[in-house]
Amino acid sequence: MFFITQLIYIKDGEENVFNQFEDIAIPIISKYNGRLLLRVRPTENTFITYNIDRPYEIHLVEFDNEQDFKNFTKDEERKQFLHLKEQSIKSVVLIKGTNV
Secondary structure, X not given: OEEEEEEEEEOOOOHHHHHHHHHHHHHHHHHHOEEEEEEEOOOHHHXXXXXXXXXXXXXXXXXXXXXXXXXXXXXXXXXXXXXXXXXXXXXXXXXXXXXX
16 A cells, blocks of 8 residues: 655635645545545644644545556646645645555
8 A cells, every 4th residue: 555645734815725626636536546544634732742834734645556646646637626726735745655
C-alpha cells in the first residue's frame, strides 16, 4: 500500500471554493484504487503541541501503489477543476509513505 498525507493550508475566505474542489476530487480517488481514510478539520483544541501553522484540513489517502496515485493526479476530470484548487489553497505539505 502507498499512503499520502496532506496538511492543507487555505487562503483566507476561500473555504467554499476549496470545498467545491474537494467535492469533485474526492470521488475521483476511488477510480484509481484509492481510499480516503481520514479527512480531519482540526481546531485549536485538538492539538496537544504544534510548532507549525495549524492546517485547515488533514487528509490520509491510501492507494494500492504509487502509480495509482500518479494516475489520480493526472485525471482529466480533476484537471478541469484545478483552477479551484489554485484559487483556494495557499500551500500543501505532502507526505508519502508505505506500510512497514
